[in-house]
Structure formats: structure tokens, C-alpha cells
Amino acid sequence: MLRFIAALSIVLLLQPTGARADAEPAKTTAFVHVNVVPMDRERVLRDQTVLVRGDRIVAIGRKVEVPTDVARIDGHGTAWLSPGLADMHTHSQTKNDLAVYLANGVTTVLNMGDARAGFVDKIVPAVNHGEVPGPHVYTSFLVDGSPDYNGFVVRTPEEARAFVHLAKTNGYDFIKVYVDLSPEVFSAFAEEGARLGLPLIGHGVRAVRLARQLEQGQALVAHAEEFFYTFFTPPGVEETDTPPDLNRIPEAVALVKRHAATVTADLGTYAAIAHQIGHAEVIAQFLARPDSYFLAPSDRLRWQMSDYVGKSARLEPKLEFLRHLVKAMADAGVELVAGTDAPAVPGCLPGFSLHDDLAELEASGLTRYQVLTTATRAPGAFIERTKHGDRFGLVAPGYRADLVLSSQNPLASLATLRRPLGVMAAGQWRDAAALDALKDHVRESYRQASAGY
Template identity: 55%
Template sequence: MLRALLTLWMMFACVVIARAETVVFTDVNVVPMDRERVVSRTTVIVTDGVIASIGIKAKLPAETPVIDGKGAWLFPGLADMHNHVTSRDDLTLLLANGVTTMLNMGEATNSFAGRTRIAVNGGEVPGPFIYTAFVVDSDPQYGHFVVRTPDEARAIVRLAKANGYSFMKVYTNLSAGAFAGLAEEAGAQGIGVVGHNVKAVGLARQLAAGQSMVAHVEEFFYGFFPEPPADDQQAAPDAARIAEAIALVKAHGAFVTSDLFNYRTIAAQFGKPEVVKAYLAAPEARYLSPADRLAWAGSSYQKKAVDLSRRVAFEARFVKAMADAGVPLITGGDAPTIPGQVPGFALHGEIDAMLGAGVTPWQVLSAATRTPGEFIAKTVPGAAKFGVIAPGYGADLLLVADNPLMKPATLRAPLGVMAGGRWHDAATLKAMLADVAAKRAAP
């Protein structure tokens, strides 16, 4: 009882600070992510959820909340641009891991896409700012909403926009006609097109038609690189074609979601039930919902042996080449639908995987902050600016112990998270995680 009261008190204290009109960070080293630099030992003023100034010590009322950074590092909040989070507890996991912006990439429940999204984005419920994508296919095989004709596709774009969706996600078996109708209507309605390779169309024609984001790097295996030989279906593509793939993406100004951690996690469990058991025994698995635990345990990946090791290695090489060529990469995965990916923790897995592929810390952290902000600015009319610490940008901020450009792992243990101008200190974040673990504890 005492613990519950303490948790409630901490959360109440957080809300009081969070709803203040002005909050001041003092003595912080700012990593603004507008370019590779640090602004040392300075002051940042947040007003009404927006960064008002950096380095200006304004005279403020005595009761203004002050967060003394004591030389810690202030960094933009992280963005998870591909997940399937649909619960408030999973939103808590994201927030406690420093994620302040998310994109649900399909199959959000009506209540999440409507009530929860509105409540979180309006500041009534703690969590990252939510964008949603409505997923369509022309085959019911994967359980997605089915449209088969151009007229049906145009109609669903209008309905999705009316219901607050920012994106249309195209799936693998969408018909060519439906894709054409969807892309045309999405352009007219100002709603972005994202998603998979559509087998009947192919990535080259999809990007030419206005698709702004490829949802997984692995989609290039199916929609750009030539089919592997019949006697070796899991062969890696020819590395000589990487430059051609990069040129295609850059020609259309498209964004690509790096999913190295996701693909590696899937590859590791094919035909190996013991790997899934290890995923379920990992410390972060205590935060999984019972339904996700059951789904992981029954995953079909472990029932068929497939060796994807060469493709895993190729994808890492491909991502590094894209980063070095200036392709706008954004971070994401598939949590919690893929065994091994827990919301929030999976994003840090992706950061580690990109670093392991030789992508520089600046490039990786740009993919988790600045570039998602550019993606949303380009594809969602009127969206608030985020991903950079600068006046006029949303106050989505992490306070961490070390310089993330030198030690990215510091992002795993934030000293505090500000989401939409609402401050949550480390004790509050810890209490939030404990609450989720307690509610989801296995009987």
C-alpha cells in the first residue's frame, strides 16, 4: 500500500511540473542534433511545451520549475517509427526508454487510434506523441483490411484521413490498380504512403508514385534486388547492386526504416524454439503483456528452419552504405509483434545493431531523432517540429549522464524524459516500469 501511495505521489509531482507553463533546464550540455556539435553548460527554457530559448537567462517568476542538469547532457527525444503498440502500458515502456514520438504501422485498435492517440497527444495521458498508419492489402492472408479496386482504395484513404490517420501503409499483396488509386488519392488528400514492397508494383514504381517511406530495409530483397537462384533461396543479393538501390531512393527523396535488430532477431529464431524461450526469459520480457507472451511462444518462426545469416550480413552492409551515401534512415522495428522485441527496449537494440554495422554514432542518432522529424515535416502537413533542440521545436527531451555522441548507451538510462513539455524524472520512470511489470507479472 505504501509503495502504491509513493508511486501515485511521484506521478502527481511529475504532473505538477509537467503542466507548468515554463520549465527551465540549467547547467546542461546540449546536443542539439542540428549538426554534430555540443553547446556546453547552458540554459534551456521551455514554454508551453515548446523550446523557447537556448543560452538566454531570462528573468522568470520565483516559482518557475527549474531542473538543475548539474552538467548532464540534454538530447532530443527518440523516435520509434515502426511499431505495433496499442496499449497504454506499452506507451509507458516507450516513454521510460526515452521514446517521445512513435508511428504505429498498422492494426491499431479503434480505441488506440482514436481515444488513446487523442488523449496522449493532448497531454492527458503520459506517452510519446502518436502517429498512425492504416494498413491495406488485397488478400486477406495476413488479416489486413482488404481493398481490391482503385475506387475502394480511394475511399479508404478518405476514411483513414477522416479518422485521424497520418499514413496509408501498403502491404505485400495489394493489387496494382488499388495501389495506383491509393497513391493518387493520398497525394490529393495530403496523407503519406508508407509500407512494404507491393509484389504487383515493385519499389521502383512505388517510389515514383509517391511512396515516401520503405518500412523495412529487407523489402529491397523482395522488391528491388533480383530473385535469388532457385537452388539457394536465401542467398544474399549481389553487393554491386547496392549503389543502384541507393540511387533509386535518393532520386525520389524517400526515407528507409532501418530494421537491422528486427531482421536479426527474426533470423536467430527460425527453427530454434530455444531462442524464443531465451527471449521470453530476458529481463525486459517481464514487461510483456500476457497476450504477447503467448503470441511469442506460439510464433511460427521457430517451426521452420531457415538460414538467413548471409542476408543478415548483407543488410548490415547495405544500411552502412545507405548511411554513408546520405540516404535518410529512420529507426524502427516491429515491437511487440516479433518475438524478441519489447517496446522501447527494441529501439535501443536497433541503435546498437546500427552501431555494430559500422554506422557512426552521429548517423545512428540522427536516424533516431533529427531524420524522423524531417520525415514527419515532409509528409504530415502542419505537424509540430521535433527531433532537434532549437527554438520553436517541441520540448521532447532526454537528460542523460554522458554525451550520446561519444557513449550512445547512455540513452538506455535517462535521468529524465520530457515529452511534450511534461517532465518525468528518473524515479518516476522507474516507478512507471515497476507498475507495468507488476500488472503484467505471470501468475
Template identity: 50%
Template sequence: MLRALLALWMMFACTGFARAETVVFTDVNVVPMDCERAIPRTTVIVTDGKIASIGIKAKLPAGTPVIDGKGAWLVPGLADMHNHVTQRDDLALLLANGVTTMLNMGEATNAFAGRTRIAVNKGDVPGPQIFTALAVDGNPQYGHLVIDTPADARAIVGIARANGYSFIKVYTNLSAGAFAALADEAKRQGVGVVGHNVAAVGLAKQLAAGQAMVAHVEEFFTGFFPAPPAADQQAPPADARIADAIALVKTHGTFVTSDLFTYRVIAAQFGKPDVVKAYLAAPEARYLASADRIDWARSSYQKKAVDLSRRVQFEARFVKAMADADVPLVAGGDAPTIPGLVPGFALHREIDAMLSAGLTPWQALSAATRTPGEFIARTVPGAAKFGVIAPGYRADLLLVARNPLVEPATLRSPLGVMANGRWFDAAALKAMLDEVAAKRVVP
């Protein structure tokens, strides 16, 4: 895999340029995302993969690469804080869509979690900065690593840390004892706990024990809100209970992953094989790996009819209320394991879903830039700062034609992407997509 990634990097370097000690952006409007503002027509200097200055014109050595923004808009690169990407071509899809940070939320291969992650994060090969979570559960039903006892739980934290995982992802069937031991040991060793509602514990106790992030908004259905009536199992909670959920997460400073589009896509395909066929025929599906196409076609969602429409509508109101209450939301695409979700493209769909739920462009863009940076800063000791354009932050940047705080759709069409100080112009981004599409021929 590493050899192939290096070959891919050489191809990209032909249309962009490799990392230079210093790169200068001139005549750019900067949306720094430290607060809701823009800095007009200024200069940004990047040195050694980090932002060195904004608005300062310095005398630079001859031959310093200069990117003339021509009045375009420079924003932080996007962060996909919930995906299941493990293939090199999917890294290209993320980068071509402006994603410069990702969190794999479970089932990464050993090679990806180790060798590939290290190579990408060092800047030896192209891709978004990679963080990984090791998924654990109490039984093998969902294919996750099984831990039965508190002793197992304590041991797995050290194993995860030794293998470069920044997080442990807890799943539904853990025992209460295993969760308690895991949360305690993770806190001691500086490994973040993220994930689902653990049925034997419940979100209130999980967050009190230090779980840093809830991986899906719908975990509140089973982990916090009262159970629906037996006669209507898909009834949404009462809107009056939203305030209680917000109070819980704010008490503990917990981050919540907005996955409105994911849940909407799942709801649309329950019991409807034709919907899955439509997903497979969509233009974005030409970038899908053949194994993922097969998995989509075999998905269990289409085999049972369930009406989640009222819960989809409730989630939109819930996420809007959380955003307005300053709950720290992070955006996640959850691709490619769920039919309808293609890496990179899915994150833009999530931003669209947040906007359609009533979030402002600032709120939605924060969930894909600034807030993920705050999440990593709080949970991963020693991690480089990102998510804001400011001196000392990682040079992960997205150049777009228009102001995304006014026209967020501009994020879908990058004029260029800088990842870890390496610049990929529009031609390089197109080459990435074309290369993936050429290899993933639709049958």
C-alpha cells in the same frame, strides 16, 4: 482505456511534475542534432510545451520549475518509427526508455487510433506523440484491411484521414490498380503512403508514385534486387547492386526504416523454439503483456528452419552504405508483435545494431531523432516540429549522464524525460517500469 491512462498520469505526477507554462533546464550540455555539435553548459527554457530559447537567461516568475542538469547532456527525445504498440502500459515502456514519438505501423485498435492518440497528443495523458498508419492489403492473409479495387483504394484514404491516420501502410498483395489509385488519392488528400514492397508493382514504381517510406530494409530483397538463384533462395544480392538501390531512394527522397535488429532477431529464431524460449526468459520480457507472451510462444518463425545469416550480414553493409550516402534513415523497433522485441527496449537494440554495422553515433542518433522529425514534417501537414533542440520545436527531451555522440549507451539510462513539455524524472521513469512489471506477472 482513457480512465486507466489518466490514473497512470496521476501516479507519474507524484514523482515528476505536470506540465507547467515554463520549465527551465540549467547547466546542461546540449546536443541539438541540427548538426554534429554540442553546446556546453547552457540554459534551455521551455514554454507551453515548446522550446523557447537556448543559452538565454531570462528573469522568470517565482516558482518557475527549474531542472538543474549538473553538467548532464540534453538531447532530443527518441522516435520509434515502426512499432505495433496499442496498449497503455506499452506507452509507459516507450516513455521510460526515452521514446517521445512513435509511429504505429498497422493494426491499431479503433480506440487507440482515436481516443488514446488524441488524449496523448493533447498532453492530457502521458506517452510519446502518436502517429498511426492504416494497413491495407489485397487479401486477408495477414489480417490487414482488404481493398480490392481502385474505388476501394480511393475511399479508404478519406476514411483513414477522417479517423486521424496520418499514413496508409501498403502491404504485399495489393493489386497494381489499387496501389496506383491509393497513391494518387493519398497525394491529393495529404496522407502519406508508407510500407512494404507491393509484389504487383515493385519498389521502383512505388517510390516514383510517391511512397514516402520503405518500412523494412529487407523489402529491397523482394522489391528491387534481382531474384536469388533457384538453387539458393536465401542468397544475398551482390554488393555491387547496393549503389543502384541507393540511387533509387535518393532520386525520390524516400525514407528507409532501419530494422537491422528486427531482421537479426527473426533470423535467429527460424526453426529454433529454444531461441524463442530464451527471448521469453530475458529480463526485458517481464514487461511483456500476457497476450504477447502467448503470441511469441506460438510464433510461426520457429516452425521452419531458414538460414538468413548471409542476408543479415548483407543488410548491415547495405544500411551502412545508405547512411554514408546520406539516405534518410529512420529507426524502428517493430515491437511487440515479433518474438524478442519489447517496446522501448527494441529501439535501443536497433541503435546498437546500427552502431555494430559501422554507423557513427551521429548517424545512428540521427535516425532516432532528427530524421524522423524531417520525415513527419514532410509527410504530415501541420505537424509540430520535433527531433531537434531549437526554438519552436516540441519540447521532447532526454537528459542523460554522458555525451551520446561519444558514449551512445548512455541513452539506455535516462536521468529524465520531457514529453510534450511534461517532465518525468528518474524516479518517475522507474515507477513506470515497476508499475508495468507488477501488472504483467510472468507465469
């Protein structure tokens, strides 16, 4: 109770008299008397001033001069400022979903395919420029070799090269490969993507295999479990519920390290799948959670019709293997990024599920610094390396001012990030009341939509 009262007091102190609950962008903002978790390494900088101009951090220190005519966010020495969070595997395409992400402290997302042209052309630029509340969005163009799966069907190298040009013209950031591409088509995507600056990300391709994909430059593996399908299981052998031998984990770690690739540590997603297979009641439990008020009615219906519950696989042993694999990768310095597949997988709600993923990573033995790295520094390093673009993921001068203010040190308790005191994205500060207003608007819009049926 005392902790709750203290947190509430900070919120009240942070909000100026007469402040509106919606966003009020300021040209320059000063966070004063805040404890900073910069995430450049495992350390804390106490009682700092962080000066933000526009959407960029310009200064940090105890003696930073603060102009008199700027917005001041006073942490009173008890609030903690850390980088905004990143979910590097999402399928959200609505303004409502993006608002819910932001309200959960998520300031960057990577849309991993199925991103329709209207989303990429209109919503993404508006969000990235701060005209619509949400995280900064990166997008991928999903391609496959068969209509039985997902994305645009591409069957020849010539088509692959043309699709890379099409994706580039339409503003996509990455090419996402799916499981049924031919080796020749994959190679064409890899070559043309490298030439035009659209790196490959995505699944293990069955006819190519992860080792060869990484050799040809695939930058990111979209799921840790892809190693089951196209690395540990021999070609032509059917996948089973039996996990690989733990002694083979060093092989996978060495492969990723050799090619300096990135792996999505999506333990929360795999756990959600493992728990619901063959258990319709688990879907009902997901939908009974208070968080599910922020799930779109269309997604709610799709979750209820999920084919996972009709399957008979038993994935708990493989989930345990994945925990060991991800822990070994983290300890070896593999670049891991958090990702949730929300809202495509039942139980993975936009924004909320990222915190579930971080909790799963911590339960798997990663230190809190390693866990927080997957949602801050590592995503920023991945984007900077592959796109040569914005710098984010650290609290440091020159970096994008994607920031979360919390009542406790997240390196002592990751759970504090579930209820931020405020979030800054695209140069705009929203306190806890403004974040709640975003969620209230989403909830009310879904209530009205449901009442209309």
C-alpha cells in the same frame, strides 16, 4: 562504480525535496547548466539553459533569462540534454506499452498498421495531449489485396479511394500498403493519398515493385529488407537465403536518393528474426531477459507460439548484406529512420528494442551521430515534410520539447540513453524515479493479470 554513483547523485540533485514520482506538469520549465546535443549537426553546446513553455522549446543559450517561478531542472554541468527518441515502426496499442516506451526515452512512435479505431479515437489523442503518459503517436491505416495477409482487403481503385477518405475522416496520418495490392489499386491509393494528405508508407508490393512504388510517391519503406523481395529479386523468382551481390547496393541507394524516400533501418528486428528461426531456445532466452517483465501476457504467449522457430531459413548472410546496405545508405545521405516492429516480432520489446536497434546500427559501422540521427532528426524531418505538422527531433527553439536527459554524452556512448535521468514529453517532465514508477505500474498490472489465470 564511480560512474554509477555520479549518475545517482545527479538524479538526487534533480529531484526537489518532496517531489512525487508521478508527472507534475509545469507551464514553464528551465533546464539549467546542461550540455546540449541539439542534433542539427554533430556538435555539443556546453553549460546551456533550455527554456520550455508548454510543450515547446522557446529559448536556448548561456544567458537565457529564467523567471523565478518556473520549474528548474539543474544538470550541474554534468548532464546531457538531447532530443527524445523515435521508433518509426511499432504495433503497440496499449497504455502500458506507451508508458514503457516513454520510460525508455522514446517520445515519438509511428504505429505501422493494425491500429484499431478505439486506439486512434481515444488513446492517441489522450497521449498526444499529455493526459496519458506516452510518446506522441502517429498512425497508419493498413491495406492489402488479400485476406491471407494483413489489414483491410481492397481490390478495386474505387474501394481504394473510399478507404483513403475513411482513413482521413477517422484521424489516421498515413496509408500503409502491404504486399498483395494490385498495381491499379496501389495507384489509386497513391493518387488519392496525395490529394488528401495521407502519404503512402509500408512494404514492397509484389505486383508493383519498389522502383515503381517510389516513382508514384511512396514516402517510406517500412523495412530495409523489403529491397530483397521487390528490388533485388527479379519478378516471379522465388526468394532464397542467398544475399544479393554487394555490387548491386549502389543501385538501391541511387533509387532511394532519386526519389528522396525514407527507409526504416530495422537491423535490430531482422537480427532478432535471424537468430530465432529454427531455434525455439532463442525465444526462451528473450523471455528470460529482465526486460520481458514489461511485455504484456498476451504478447508473451504469442511470442511462444511464433512460427519463426518452425522455419528452416538461414538469414545471417542476408543480415550481413543488410548491414552493408544500410551503411551505404547512411553514408550517401539517405534519410534513415529507426524502427523495431515491437511487439509484433519476438524479441522486440516496446521501448527497449529501439536501443537494441541503435546498437545494431552502430555495430554495422554507422557513426554514433548517424545512428542517433535515425531516432531523432530524421524522423522529425520525415514527419515535417510529409505531414506539414509538428517540428520535433532537434533541441531548438520552436521544436516540440521532447527531451532526454542523460548522465553521459550520447555521441560518446549511445548506451547512456538506456537509463535516462529524466524525460520530457507533451510538456511534462518525469525524472528517473517517475519513469521507474511507470514501469513498476506496468509490471505490477501484468503480475496481477497473470495471477488471475
